[in-house]
Amino acid sequence: MTVFICNDISIDNMKSHQHFSLKKNNSFAVAATTPVIYYPKNEKELQSLSEITEHEFYILGEGSNTLFVEDKAPVMIKPEFLGIRVEESNHFYDVHVASGENWHSLVCFCIEQGINGLENLALIPGSVGAAPVQNIGAYGVEIADFIESVTWFCFQTNKSVLLSKAQCEFDYRASIFKKSLKNKGIITYVTLRFPKNWQAELSYKGLSCLPKNSKAIDIMDTVIGIRNSKLPDPKLIPNAGSFFKNPLVSPDKFSLMKAAYPKIPYYPQEDGSIKLAAGWLIEVSGLKGYQMNGASVHDQQALVLTNSNAASGASIKKLAEYVQRIVCDRFEISLQPEVRMIAEHGEITLGDLS
Ligand SMILES: Cc1cc2nc3c(=O)[nH]c(=O)nc-3n(C[C@H](O)[C@H](O)[C@H](O)COP(=O)(O)OP(=O)(O)OC[C@H]3O[C@@H](n4cnc5c(N)ncnc54)[C@H](O)[C@@H]3O)c2cc1C
Structure with a gap:
């Protein structure tokens, strides 16, 4: 029997590593070391982590939305819950999937089984649990469109609860897991519901040229083709996709922007606010291709910051702060990061530790 010891707490049988380099566990490929990483694969193993979770820790999926900003990182919990189960009823497919599964593999699995709906979300890196x-989204679709429930293990009660879609409080790149439930528990399973009377979502730029009767697999292939041509592959140029969220502005602010920049791209929202393209704001600020200490604003996609030459996490954060400042000076809009920034003692945001 293997027993791992950490801070006088022994965790029987659970896979873990001490003094572990996270360089291969984050898509920015920055070097950071955690004192210990645990890989719980079932509820019993999560229960045994209750004392660990009273201290600083970080839940790590595949690290494709995470920037380690210091050489040291907190204790990591990386769930390795695995498995996919499909239930079919007259009108729906319900897919129950464990949080440690890879997102894109799930999309491919569903399409292969004739379960349509996730095709627009193909090739988004990361785990199902994250x-x-x-609320990952792309090409006019969000995961929230399909969520039936989320199973969430609470560290305080040491029990799992089933959260309905409404209880998850989904919003644009947001959910309850980023707010009141942040760091209080772990997503272990997700149940997605797909109506059998599937309708293709082709309204988004790049897909609108496809025939209305396109098959889901053809939409998926088109999405993969567009993504491969537009986004830098993190394996070749380390990055975490969009670094900033697209900002929402009031109609008054938008009128001013439109008068000054008639060609500005914009997306009216149901609540009356207007979504602007963060990448466009960065590009018009003259920052496309800008480089600083091994970190770069990508020269094709200004919304993507890259680790172009062995940058540290701190350098990438400094570049993000610079981009945020220049855009704010020019447009009086404060870009907010989508990427989670993790220091030795937990999550921080831009401006912290500077
Ligand atoms: C090239 C590229 C393209 C991308 N394109 C898109 C895109 O089109 N749309 C989009 O929305 N995102 C996109 N992203 C961002 C990223 O793919 C998503 O945010 C993804 O969901 C991150 O998954 P992960 O497992 O890597 O998360 P991580 O970076 O490991 O974690 C992200 C957050 O989720 C938390 N978390 C992880 N697992 C769990 C769990 N089981 N329970 C509770 N909390 C958990 C972490 O604590 C952290 O706060 C892109 C990233 C890259 C690198």
Whole structure:
């Protein structure tokens, strides 16, 4: 029997590593070391972590939305819950999937089984467990469109609870898991519901040229083609996709912007606010291709910051702060990061530790 010891707490049988380099566990490929990483694979193993979770820790999926900003990182919990189960009823497919599964593999699995709906969300990196956290979205579709429930293990009660879609409080790149439930528990399973009378979502730029009767697999292939041509592959140029969220502005602010920049791209929202393209704001600020200490604003996609030359996490954060400042000086809009920034003692935001 293997027993791992950490801070006088022994965790029987659970896979873990001490003094572990996270360089291969984050898509920015920055070097950071955690004192210990645990890989719980079932509820019993999560229960044994209750004392660990009274101290600083971070839940790590595949690290594709995470920037380690210091050489040291907190204790990591990386869930390795695995498995996919499909239930079919007259009108729906319900897919129950464990949080440690890879998101894109789930999309491919569903399409292969004739379960349509996730095709627009193909090739988004990361784990299934992280997907509801920021309500991943692309090409006019969000995971929230399909969530039936989320099973969430609470560290305080040491029990699992089933949260309905409404209880998850999904919003644009947001959910309850980023707010009041942040660091209080772990998503262990997600249940997605797909109506059998599937309708393709082709309204988004890039997909609108496809025929209305396109098959889901053709939409998925188109999405993969567009993503491969537009976004830098993190394996070649380390990055975490969009670094900033697209900002929402009031109609008054938008009128001023539109008068000054008639060609500004914009997306009216149901609540009356207007979503602007953060990448456009960065590009018009003259920052496309800008480089600083090994970190760069990508020269094709200004919304993507990259680790172009062995940058530290701190350097990438400094570049993000610079971008935020320049855009704010020019447009009086404060870009907010989508990427989670993790220091030795927990999560921080831009401006902290500077
Ligand atoms: C090239 C590229 C393209 C991208 N494109 C998109 C896109 O189109 N749309 C989009 O929305 N995102 C996109 N992203 C961002 C990223 O893919 C998503 O945010 C993804 O869901 C992150 O998954 P992860 O497992 O890597 O999360 P991590 O970075 O490991 O974690 C992200 C957050 O989720 C939390 N978390 C992880 N697992 C769990 C769990 N089981 N329970 C509770 N909390 C958990 C973490 O604590 C952290 O706060 C892109 C990233 C890259 C690198």
